Every structure is written in structure tokens, then in C-alpha cells.
Amino acid sequence: MTNRRNFIKTAAIASVAVALNSFKGKPEEENDFSLKKGKKPIVLSTWNFGVQANAAAWEILKNKGRALDAVEAGVRVPEGDPKERSVGYGGRPDRDGRVTLDACIMDENANIGSVACLEYIKHPISVARAVMEKTPHVMLVGDGALQFALSQGFKKENLLVEESEKEWKEWLKTSQYKPIANIENHDTIGMIALDASGNLSGACTTSGMAFKMHGRVGDSPIIGAGLYVDNEIGAATATGHGEEVIRISGCHLVVELMRQGKSPQKACEEAVARIVKLTKNRNKDLKEIQVGFIALNKQGEYGAYCIQGGFNYAVNDETGNRLIDADYFLK
Ligand code: ASP
Numbered sequence: 001m002t003n004r005r006n007f008i009k010t011a012a013i014a015s016v017a018v019a020l021n022s023f024k025g026k027p028e029e030e031n032d033f034s035l036k037k038g039k040k041p042i043v044l045s046t047w048n049f050g051v052q053a054n055a056a057a058w059e060i061l062k063n064k065g066r067a068l069d070a071v072e073a074g075v076r077v078p079e080g081d082p083k084e085r086s087v088g089y090g091g092r093p094d095r096d097g098r099v100t101l102d103a104c105i106m107d108e109n110a111n112i113g114s115v116a117c118l119e120y121i122k123h124p125i126s127v128a129r130a131v132m133e134k135t136p137h138v139m140l141v142g143d144g145a146l147q148f149a150l151s152q153g154f155k156k157e158n159l160l161v162e163e164s165e166k167e168w169k170e171w172l173k174t175s176q177y178k179p180i181a182n183i184e185n186h187d188t189i190g191m192i193a194l195d196a197s198g199n200l201s202g203a204c205t206t207s208g209m210a211f212k213m214h215g216r217v218g219d220s221p222i223i224g225a226g227l228y229v230d231n232e233i234g235a236a237t238a239t240g241h242g243e244e245v246i247r248i249s250g251c252h253l254v255v256e257l258m259r260q261g262k263s264p265q266k267a268c269e270e271a272v273a274r275i276v277k278l279t280k281n282r283n284k285d286l287k288e289i290q291v292g293f294i295a296l297n298k299q300g301e302y303g304a305y306c307i308q309g310g311f312n313y314a315v316n317d318e319t320g321n322r323l324i325d326a327d328y329f330l331k
Contacts, residue, residue: 034265034327038300040198042317043070045191046239046294049078049087050314051323053189058316067193067201068107068129074191075103075125075203082161086187089122090161091207093168095175096214099159102221103128103205104139108231114139116221120156121149125205128221139221171211188220190227190237192296200235200298202227208242218242224252234258234298236268240291240306248274254295264295265303265327272305272329292326305329 041061045053057074061067079088086092093099103124104114113132116139118124127149131140140148150156188206195201204227206220219225219242226242228251229235236254238245245251250271257267271293279286292306294313304313304326311326 034303035263036265036302038296038302038315038317040194040300040317041067041070041196042296042300042302042315043067043074043191043193044294044296044302044304044313044315045074046189046237046292046311046313047187048312048314048323049081049084049189050191050312051321053077053191054314054316054321057191057193058321061193061195061316062318064196066197067195067199068105070193070195071191071201071203072105072125072129074193075189075205076123078189079123079125079205085161085164085207086210087189087206088124089157089159090164091159092164092210093160094208094214094216095171095177095211097160097165097168098214099164099207100214101159101205102208102217103203104221104223104227105129105132105201105203106223106227106229106235107132107201108199108229110229110231112138112223114221114223115145115149116141116217117215118142118145118149120146120159121154122157122159123154125203127152127154128203128205138223141217142215168211175211177209177211188218188226188239190220190239190294192227192229192235192237192294194235194296194298194300198298200229200231200296202229202235202237204237219245219250222246224249226251228252228255230255230259232259232298234264234296236264236293236295238291238293239311241289244275244279244289244291247278250275250291250293254293258295258297263303264297264301265305268293268295268303268305269327269329272307275307276329286330294326
């Protein structure tokens with residue numbers, strides 16, 4: 001008969017075994033129906049513009065190219081498109097009418113590069129890569145980032161398109177800063193990829209929240225917040241209200257949860273749960289916040305989760321390029 005002491009002992013042994021399994025990164029959810037299995041090479045990116053971005057990344061991945069090259073080429077697509085008004089050229093300005101861009105990149109060897117509050121340069125992701133490859137530093141901001149970009153041959157251009165300028169002038173009439181969840185006055189492209197050699201990389205780039213204070217930096221250029229890659233475990237990237245993602249070191253958390261044995265889906269769900277809890281504790285209104293995470297592990301399994309419905313992401317592997325609606329917390 002199992003007495004109480006034996007029961008406690010058995011339970012203790014069992015929990016040590018569970019902990020050890022988790023430690024080894026074994027999947028916790030044997031029958032996890034939410035598990036989405038892909039196959040390397042594979043690339044994931046945030047929002048509708050992820051489809052076109054994935055297509056560019058796929059050209060590199062399908063030819064056994066490096067994940068790092070794929071993610072850079074992929075996110076350059078919306079960066080260069082003036083019709084995409086939340087990233088790169090054409091991005092909405094801050095409240096002073098200045099387009100300031102944030103981006104970061106991370107490779108399979110934990111090399112990192114980042115720029116924040118960068119003006120006049122169409123492709124901040126490529127400047128971030130140059131920071132990573134050509135400087136002893138990992139992050140350059142503002143004027144320093146611009147000076148560096150110019151020294152590397154990047155062209156200085158006006159990034160404020162007519163439409164964005166019009167919207168900004170309209171905004172000035174009320175000057176009310178109220179980023180709305182899923183309404184495209186923000187949105188970042190975050191992209192993570194696993195290449196044919198089994199290496200992971202990621203890139204993240206944005207013009208940030210429209211009409212933000214000049215100098216405001218979100219999560220997107222911050223390694224560990226808007227993007228994180230651990231080549232032994234997996235990668236994650238984020239979109240939405242950057243302040244909330246930074247508060248929990250979001251993407252580093254997602255990767256660490258995968259290290260503990262969570263599937264990419266469950267890891268994204270737990271990171272969102274963390275934001276939900278902190279928002280409640282801080283007496284803030286969850287309905288006013290949107291954050292979405294996407295994650296990919298070393299096995300090619302992937303997942304995504306967000307606070308409010310309306311967030312989607314694109315996945316491209318040998319079975320094609322598709323847009324998926326992410327599951328969400330506030331139902
Ligand atoms: N995360 C970005 C920022 O806070 C914006 C977004 O993805 O919507 O700047």
C-alpha cells in the first residue's frame with residue numbers, strides 16, 4: 001500500500017525525472033495537437049507582408065543558402081516597399097515628422113548587430129548586419145548609426161512618403177498617441193529561418209509605433225526582446241507593443257521556454273501569459289495591447305500566439321508558402 005511518505009517520495013522522484021527530461025529539452029507535450037511540424041529548410045515571418053518576404057528568403061534557402069542571408073534578403077522586401085507603411089521606406093514618422101527605423105539581426109553563432117532610431121537609410125537590416133560584421137560593437141543608434149551607414153556606402157534618402165506625411169499632418173490636429181491593436185499604425189517584420197544545414201538565424205525591422213516620441217526605441221532592435229536565436233534550441237521574434245515585449249525580455253523568454261521542453265506553440269503561449277499577468281498586476285487594460293510571438297525550433301516545429309485575434313504569420317517550406325492566423329488569448 002502506498003502510504004503518504006512513499007507517495008511523496010514517488011512524486012518527488014517523478015518530478016525530478018520530469019525536470020531532467022525538461023532540462024534535456026524533451027518535448028513536454030507528448031500528445032500536443034497544437035504542434036505544427038515543418039521540415040528544414042523553413043522560414044517564418046510576421047504579418048501579411050511575410051508572404052512576399054518569405055518568397056525572397058526561400059530563393060536562398062531552397063538552394064541550400066545560409067539562414068542569415070535568407071532573413072536579410074527576406075525582410076529587405078517590405079523595407080524597400082513604400083506601400084508598406086510600418087517598415088523601412090514609407091514607414092510612418094514619429095510625432096516630429098521624422099522616420100526613425102529600428103532593426104536587428106542574429107546568426108547561428110550568436111553574432112548580433114542592431115541599429116535604433118536610424119534615419120534616411122532604406123534598409124536598416126543591412127546596416128545592422130554591417131554593425132555585426134564590421135564593428136567591434138553590437139548596437140549603434142541615431143546619428144552614430146547614420147554616420148556608420150554612410151561610411152559603409154549606404155545612400156541617404158528621404159523616407160517620408162506623401163501618404164505618411166499626410167497622415168502625420170492629420171494626426172497633428174489632435175496629437176493623441178494611441179496605438180491601436182492590429183490597426184496598421186505599427187507592425188514589424190520579424191523573420192526566423194532554419195536552413196538546409198540545420199542552422200538558425202533571425203532578423204527584425206520596423207519603423208516602430210507611428211507618432212511615437214522622437215527617440216523612442218521599441219523591442220525590435222533589442223536582442224532578446226524583439227528577436228532571439230539559440231542555434232541549439234530555436235528562434236523567436238515578436239511584433240506589437242514593444243514596451244510590453246521588452247518588459248518580459250520576450251523572445252529570449254520564448255527560446256528559454258523551448259529549452260525547458262516546451263513546444264514553440266506552448267512557449268509563445270506562456271510568454272503571452274506572462275504579459276497578460278503583468279498587465280493585470282499593473283492595472284492596465286489588456287484590450288489596448290497587442291503582442292504576437294512566432295517561434296521555430298531546431299527540429300523545424302513552429303508556433304505562434306498573440307493577445308488579440310488578428311495577428312497572422314507566413315510559413316514557407318517545401319510544401320509551399322502560406323499565411324496562418326495565430327491563435328490568441330482574448331477570446
Ligand atoms: N514592435 C514594434 C515596436 O514596438 C511595433 C510593432 O511590431 O507593431 O516598435
